[in-house]
Amino acid sequence: xxxxxxxxxxxxxxxxxxxxxxxxxxxxxxxxxxxxxxxxxxxxxxxxxxxxxxxxxxxxxxxxxxxxxxxxxxxxxxxxxxxxxxxxxxxxxxxxxxxxxxxxxxxxxxxxxxxxxxxxxxxxxxxxxxxxxxxxxxxxxxxxxxxxxxxxxxxxxxxxxxxxxxxxxxxxxxxxxxxxxxxxxxxxxxxxxxxxxxxxxxxxxxxxxxxxxxxxxxxxxxxxxxxxxxxxx
Amino acid sequence: xxxxxxxxxxxxxxxxxxxxxxxxxxxxxxxxxxxxxxxxxxxxxxxxxxxxxxxxxxxxxxxxxxxxxxxxxxxxxxxxxxxxxxxxxxxxxxxxxxxxxxxxxxxxxxxxxxxxxxxxxxxxxxxxxxxxxxxxxxxxxxxxxxxxxxxxxxxxxxxxxxxxxxxxxxxxxxxxxxxxxxxxxxxxxxxxxxxxxxxxxxxxxxxxxxxxxxxxxxxxxxxxxxxxxxxxxxxxxxxxxxxxxxxxxxxxxxxxxxxxxxxxxxxxxxxxxxxxxxxxxxxxxxxxxxxxxxxxxxxxxxxxxxxxxxxxxxxxxxxxxxxxxxxxxxxxxxxxxxxxxxxxxxxxxxxxxxxxxxxxxxxxxxxxxxxxxxxxxxxxxxxxxxxxxxxxxxxxxxxxxxxxxxxxxx
Numbered sequence: 001x002x003x004x005x006x007x008x009x010x011x012x013x014x015x016x017x018x019x020x021x022x023x024x025x026x027x028x029x030x031x032x033x034x035x036x037x038x039x040x041x042x043x044x045x046x047x048x049x050x051x052x053x054x055x056x057x058x059x060x061x062x063x064x065x066x067x068x069x070x071x072x073x074x075x076x077x078x079x080x081x082x083x084x085x086x087x088x089x090x091x092x093x094x095x096x097x098x099x100x101x102x103x104x105x106x107x108x109x110x111x112x113x114x115x116x117x118x119x120x121x122x123x124x125x126x127x128x129x130x131x132x133x134x135x136x137x138x139x140x141x142x143x144x145x146x147x148x149x150x151x152x153x154x155x156x157x158x159x160x161x162x163x164x165x166x167x168x169x170x171x172x173x174x175x176x177x178x179x180x181x182x183x184x185x186x187x188x189x190x191x192x193x194x195x196x197x198x199x200x201x202x203x204x205x206x207x208x209x210x211x212x213x214x215x216x217x218x219x220x221x222x223x224x225x226x227x228x229x230x231x232x233x
Numbered sequence: 234x235x236x237x238x239x240x241x242x243x244x245x246x247x248x249x250x251x252x253x254x255x256x257x258x259x260x261x262x263x264x265x266x267x268x269x270x271x272x273x274x275x276x277x278x279x280x281x282x283x284x285x286x287x288x289x290x291x292x293x294x295x296x297x298x299x300x301x302x303x304x305x306x307x308x309x310x311x312x313x314x315x316x317x318x319x320x321x322x323x324x325x326x327x328x329x330x331x332x333x334x335x336x337x338x339x340x341x342x343x344x345x346x347x348x349x350x351x352x353x354x355x356x357x358x359x360x361x362x363x364x365x366x367x368x369x370x371x372x373x374x375x376x377x378x379x380x381x382x383x384x385x386x387x388x389x390x391x392x393x394x395x396x397x398x399x400x401x402x403x404x405x406x407x408x409x410x411x412x413x414x415x416x417x418x419x420x421x422x423x424x425x426x427x428x429x430x431x432x433x434x435x436x437x438x439x440x441x442x443x444x445x446x447x448x449x450x451x452x453x454x455x456x457x458x459x460x461x462x463x464x465x466x467x468x469x470x471x472x473x474x475x476x477x478x479x480x481x482x483x484x485x486x487x488x489x490x491x492x493x494x495x496x497x498x499x500x501x502x503x504x505x506x507x508x509x510x511x512x513x514x515x516x517x518x519x520x521x522x523x524x525x526x527x528x529x530x531x532x533x534x535x536x537x538x539x540x541x542x543x544x545x546x547x548x549x550x551x552x553x554x555x556x557x558x559x560x561x562x563x564x565x566x567x568x569x570x571x572x573x574x575x576x577x578x579x580x581x582x583x584x585x586x587x588x589x590x591x592x593x594x595x596x597x598x599x600x601x602x603x604x605x606x607x608x609x610x611x612x613x614x615x616x617x618x619x620x621x622x623x624x625x626x627x628x629x630x631x632x633x634x635x636x637x638x639x640x641x642x643x
């Protein structure tokens with residue numbers, strides 16, 4: 001009787017193994033990795049609580065198992081095909097081993113963006129205007145983003161809000177919230193400090209790899225303010 | 234679906250014991266690092282009260298002198314949420330600071346796109362904490378994701394000296410000290426702490442209002458420690474915030490079997506891949522609430538949760554025969570609900586016109602004449618149209634309302 005040895009199916013066989021391994025090691029060498037992975041005994045609690053697992057072919061258990069076993073091919077497959085389905089709710093912190101599958105996925109996503117993987121660029125294709133908003137204005141979303149063409153599924157409120165935006169924004173008492181292009185008034189000095197953080201921590205390099213046009217626009221906005229304030233990034 | 238009664242059948246008792254807590258005490262770690270000269274600990278100002286957290290440790294909750302760390306999604310898309318938080322502080326005479334020296338926590342983008350890294354996220358957090366420290370006011374955080382993320386940052390900063398060193402260097406370039414608050418405080422913990430004071434000022438009878446509560450994942454799942462648990466609320470088995478407020482106001486809190494489920498926000502999904510968010514929100518939360526509890530309102534305490542549950546109910550109507558279409562469940566923050574209970578204007582303060590799910594039946598059941606309130610608000614709008622530089626003031630917000638006198642915040 002022969003015993004079949006289990007091996008993972010290599011969906012990305014055309015990608016050099018060394019390249020996949022380098023990416024795996026970049027994940028493993030992240031300082032947070034050892035805080036997030038203690039070994040998985042496949043109980044499946046993370047899958048049971050996971051909202052993404054109900055709608056996508058997605059399994060925090062498999063991703064964590066793949067990392068714990070250091071299955072390079074499986075890791076690479078998850079890096080490309082799975083990590084962007086995660087809803088980052090951290091329900092998976094229910095893990096009885098104290099693993100953090102959501103946190104491991106966060107690290108994998110960072111590595112994916114930093115290395116300019118096509119799958120990351122595709123996942124974030126429709127999202128770049130949000131990146132521009134947070135990086136340049138200091139607030140993640142803004143009132144003027146509620147447009148019926150952007151949120152047709154939100155019903156008639158989207159159109160009503162867009163039609164009355166400037167007036168409705170003045171019709172609320174908090175003085176910092178009479179804004180339309182940012183969620184609240186962020187001071188110039190604060191914004192400049194935020195730009196300094198993006199430059200000093202390597203985030204601008206990540207943006208450049210992800211989307212060169214977005215990078216150029218952001219650099220234009222930021223460098224002038226940084227120079228005016230006498231900061232050297 | 235598991236029947237609700239089966240979920241409650243247990244003879245086990247859970248008695249939190251801080252001596253046997255499965256997590257380390259972050260307070261000790263934070264203070265140890267201060268003693269070593271690593272950072273300044275921004276102490277919780279008096280007056281504060283002590284609340285119980287999940288494993289029985291105490292958390293200091295400042296009642297006033299708070300620096301309001303605002304939420305992008307609240308201020309941008311559901312402004313009645315932030316306005317109600319400020320209004321409650323003003324009604325209770327609790328002094329606060331609403332700063333412009335505050336950035337987003339940037340966690341929504343981080344969880345959506347990972348176009349950032351641990352150092353940037355920590356630097357953003359510490360910059361905001363330093364700004365609060367410099368102002369003399371203690372940070373109170375409006376968004377549950379900001380709150381959960383900042384707890385995550387605190388863990389990373391405590392455990393990774395190289396990260397601390399890097400962030401200290403970045404702060405130094407801005408002339409800012411490295412500051413860690415003694416506590417990381419969510420606004421819903423403040424509302425929980427003052428719920429009886431709110432109830433004393435209540436002008437509406439809510440005894441006929443059925444409420445379901447949706448707790449925010451990032452409040453109690455992301456770094457589980459620090460969330461408020463109360464043996465008198467769910468027997469200490471679930472986080473007490475929001476529920477305790479609804480109970481203090483005399484509303485009936487109804488249970489449902491998917492209480493612990495996420496709302497389906499998804500960070501990136503809610504903005505650019507909403508088929509997931511609205512499917513999950515409707516099928517796992519809204520329809521279950523309706524079938525099992527039939528609430529008049531669902532209350533929650535997070536930006537993303539209000540957004541997802543409120544905005545996701547319109548599109549699924551396309552699947553339903555108009556004759557059989559059931560009413561939407563209005564979605565409010567508990568801050569807005571508490572403000573309404575105290576007589577706040579539904580439009581000037583709670584800004585309900587920004588909400589999608591129909592809230593009017595709820596207001597009618599609460600005894601609020603929303604037609605008259607809308608007429609008053611339309612008069613306000615007419616005045617504002619005449620003067621493009623004018624805006625509604627806090628005094629305007631309470632014109633003609635039966636509320637207690639306002640006190641200042643700034």
